[in-house]
Amino acid sequence: MKLASLKAGGRDGTLIVVSRDLQRAVLAPAIAVTLQAALDDWDVVSAGLQDLAASLEAGPVEGEFPFDPAAVASPLPRAYHWVDGSAYVNHVELVRKARGAEMPESFWHEPLVYQGGSDDFLGPLDDIPVPSEEFGIDMEAETAVITDDVAMGTSPEDAGKHVKLLMILNDVSLRNLIPGELAKGFGFYQSKPSTAFSPVAVTPDELGDAYGDGTVRLPLITHLNGEIFGQPDCGTDMTFNFNQLIAHVTKTRRLGAGAIVGSGTISNYDRSKGSSCIAEKRMLETIEDGKPSMPFMSFGDTVRIEMLDKDGNSIFGAIDQKVVKA
Amino acid sequence: MKLASLKAGGRDGTLIVVSRDLQRAVLAPAIAVTLQAALDDWDVVSAGLQDLAASLEAGPVEGEFPFDPAAVASPLPRAYHWVDGSAYVNHVELVRKARGAEMPESFWHEPLVYQGGSDDFLGPLDDIPVPSEEFGIDMEAETAVITDDVAMGTSPEDAGKHVKLLMILNDVSLRNLIPGELAKGFGFYQSKPSTAFSPVAVTPDELGDAYGDGTVRLPLITHLNGEIFGQPDCGTDMTFNFNQLIAHVTKTRRLGAGAIVGSGTISNYDRSKGSSCIAEKRMLETIEDGKPSMPFMSFGDTVRIEMLDKDGNSIFGAIDQKVVKA
Numbered sequence: 001m002k003l004a005s006l007k008a009g010g011r012d013g014t015l016i017v018v019s020r021d022l023q024r025a026v027l028a029p030a031i032a033v034t035l036q037a038a039l040d041d042w043d044v045v046s047a048g049l050q051d052l053a054a055s056l057e058a059g060p061v062e063g064e065f066p067f068d069p070a071a072v073a074s075p076l077p078r079a080y081h082w083v084d085g086s087a088y089v090n091h092v093e094l095v096r097k098a099r100g101a102e103m104p105e106s107f108w109h110e111p112l113v114y115q116g117g118s119d120d121f122l123g124p125l126d127d128i129p130v131p132s133e134e135f136g137i138d139m140e141a142e143t144a145v146i147t148d149d150v151a152m153g154t155s156p157e158d159a160g161k162h163v164k165l166l167m168i169l170n171d172v173s174l175r176n177l178i179p180g181e182l183a184k185g186f187g188f189y190q191s192k193p194s195t196a197f198s199p200v201a202v203t204p205d206e207l208g209d210a211y212g213d214g215t216v217r218l219p220l221i222t223h224l225n226g227e228i229f230g231q232p233d234c235g236t237d238m239t240f241n242f243n244q245l246i247a248h249v250t251k252t253r254r255l256g257a258g259a260i261v262g263s264g265t266i267s268n269y270d271r272s273k274g275s276s277c278i279a280e281k282r283m284l285e286t287i288e289d290g291k292p293s294m295p296f297m298s299f300g301d302t303v304r305i306e307m308l309d310k311d312g313n314s315i316f317g318a319i320d321q322k323v324v325k326a
Numbered sequence: 327m328k329l330a331s332l333k334a335g336g337r338d339g340t341l342i343v344v345s346r347d348l349q350r351a352v353l354a355p356a357i358a359v360t361l362q363a364a365l366d367d368w369d370v371v372s373a374g375l376q377d378l379a380a381s382l383e384a385g386p387v388e389g390e391f392p393f394d395p396a397a398v399a400s401p402l403p404r405a406y407h408w409v410d411g412s413a414y415v416n417h418v419e420l421v422r423k424a425r426g427a428e429m430p431e432s433f434w435h436e437p438l439v440y441q442g443g444s445d446d447f448l449g450p451l452d453d454i455p456v457p458s459e460e461f462g463i464d465m466e467a468e469t470a471v472i473t474d475d476v477a478m479g480t481s482p483e484d485a486g487k488h489v490k491l492l493m494i495l496n497d498v499s500l501r502n503l504i505p506g507e508l509a510k511g512f513g514f515y516q517s518k519p520s521t522a523f524s525p526v527a528v529t530p531d532e533l534g535d536a537y538g539d540g541t542v543r544l545p546l547i548t549h550l551n552g553e554i555f556g557q558p559d560c561g562t563d564m565t566f567n568f569n570q571l572i573a574h575v576t577k578t579r580r581l582g583a584g585a586i587v588g589s590g591t592i593s594n595y596d597r598s599k600g601s602s603c604i605a606e607k608r609m610l611e612t613i614e615d616g617k618p619s620m621p622f623m624s625f626g627d628t629v630r631i632e633m634l635d636k637d638g639n640s641i642f643g644a645i646d647q648k649v650v651k652a
Contacts, residue, residue, distance in 0.1 A: 010366070011366055011582070011583075040336070040337055078406045078582055079406070080404045080405070080406060080444055080445035080446075081443055081444065081445035081446075083443075083515065086512070104509075104510075106510075107510070112510050112511075112512050113512065113515050114441075114512040114513055114515070115440075115441040115442065115443055115513065115514070115515055116441065117407055117409075117441055117579060118406055118407065118444075119406035119407035119581065119582035119584070119585055120406075120407075120579060120580050120581070120582045129478065130578065131478070131479060131577070131578065135578070152455065152457070152652050153457060153652065174578060177578070182511050182512075183430075184430075184433070184438050185438075185508050185513075186412070186438055186439065186440040186508075186513050186514070187440055187441065187511075187512050187513015187514065188441070188512070188513065189409065189439050189440070189441055189575065190574075190575075190577045190578045190579075191578075193578040193579045194579055194580070248516075249515065249516075251457070251516050252456065252457065252461070252500060252503070252516045252517075252519040253443060253446060253516075253519045253520055254445075254446045254520070255445065255446070256337070256404055256445035256446045257337075258445070259445055326478050326479065
């Protein structure tokens with residue numbers, strides 16, 4: 001099934017069930033009012049949502065209305081936990097190579113993650129407000145999973161069953177603020193403003209064979225100002241799958257229901273696939289030409305991120321955002 | 327007024343108003359069911375809560391019951407945003423000095439903050455579950471504020487009015503996991519397990535003259551295994567006050583209502599005041615003796631953190647926790 005949250009009814013939005021073709025939707029007030037409420041009680045609630053989704057797929061249902069991606073927030077408009085990995089280690093290797101540094105061997109064996117801010121996600125079609133172009137505005141096209149409660153010390157083998165929903169996302173990054181923040185040693189904060197997620201979150205079965213072993217096996221397509229920028233395959237060169245990321249992040253803590261775990265920027269060794277962020281493109285330019293030539297984003301620039309199934313149908317709907325002055 | 331959350335009614339607990347002496351409490355179902363709900367609509371809801379608190383202070387109210395700190399979760403059992411500063415820069419200076427490194431001059435001018443995990447806070451009397459003593463288990467005694475909505479680009483001058491509630495906290499830290507995580511460059515994650523907050527959160531007026539200019543001006547008292555460990559004054563040597571921290575964290579993002587902003591470990595240059603974490607004690611030993619002698623916490627060890635007003639009364643109630651094997 002596919003779920004979304006209308007920008008209505010409160011800070012957590014209003015849960016709707018969306019048809020597979022993203023054309024029709026229906027409220028589910030008798031089952032759960034918000035997606036967070038559904039996740040808080042998923043074992044009880046999800047069957048009812050699945051039934052409603054099946055009815056919607058089968059034909060007209062009472063109260064259905066056209067699905068409008070402009071009317072929705074991120075599936076979780078705010079969340080209690082957002083941790084983003086950097087699971088495509090070849091991307092990290094590139095970052096280091098571009099600045100002439102070796103990447104520690106351990107990066108191939110232990111996931112790199114950062115804790116993100118989760119109180120104020122952007123909707124999939126919302127503008128990206130940034131105070132200054134000087135901050136080095138960039139997108140990062142990624143995939144993510146939403147979990148139920150996950151106990152401390154969960155193994156990769158046991159982690160898979162905790163993946164309840166999948167999304168795609170734009171992990172907006174302010175590149176020129178990153179070196180200063182990372183030099184201070186405490187990780188990202190100002191350099192990672194609000195993140196935007198896809199119009200809908202989907203259960204893993206919606207991807208069929210294209211999801212398994214904690215890995216999405218389809219290209220994630222990024223357009224910059226209407227032109228194709230990258231379409232790397234999410235199932236290729238993913239060093240740590242979602243099950244491994246979940247095991248890593250539960251080493252010393254529980255995850256509460258509704259926790260979001262991200263993959264990090266999708267990146268393939270096959271450079272003909274393009275990139276999922278401008279920073280990677282600039283690194284490739286630096287390695288080839290000694291310096292980057294492509295600029296970061298300007299006010300007015302747009303980014304579109306989407307994933308299509310094998311028949312060319314959008315799975316999550318498109319993230320389609322414009323950068324604006326805050 | 328003083329507010330707390332019973333461990334009952336759901337994942338966000340059940341809001342109660344607590345008497346100033348922490349002896350009596352009353353539910354507020356007609357006003358707000360949870361503290362997060364109250365914060366989501368603070369301008370409308372807080373007056374009703376203030377009225378109820380005034381009634382409770384004036385005498386018996388219908389439905390009141392004895393306040394039991396063991397029955398409460400953290401005031402926000404889970405939150406959408408938890409960002410912790412390191413506002414007592416002399417503590418950071420000590421960390422560097424102990425490992426023979428210079429601290430960048432910029433640390434005196436720009437706050438250091440990290441994004442914390444906020445989906446699973448511990449209650450004030452809850453055990454601290456840790457998988458292994460080898461992780462280097464430590465407490466950090468701190469103060470924190472809870473904000474309402476704060477716009478991007480808020481100045482320190484405008485930040486003060488967004489401070490709605492104050493708490494004290496134990497920022498549990500796993501010292502032996504920190505060097506590896508910080509070396510990877512993405513900040514803390516596994517090294518910062520679930521945080522515990524005080525039994526009650528209080529409005530700034532509850533501190534009277536002891537709160538102003540974004541600064542608490544009272545000692546924060548830490549006991550380790552029943553013995554006094556430190557009582558540094560929160561108003562001394564705080565390089566960045568809460569108003570400055572809020573301005574820093576809203577440079578590139580909004581804060582949503584219920585965001586928690588922490589001070590970092592309280593630390594005074596006057597070493598006779600003791601420390602708020604074992605790591606600082608070990609740094610002082612290293613600087614004096616060439617090596618640390620005090621061990622980190624073992625399973626069974628207890629930590630108690632409390633703040634008393636000028637008459638010796640507990641303001642927030644005590645955090646009193648035991649470390650146990652997860």
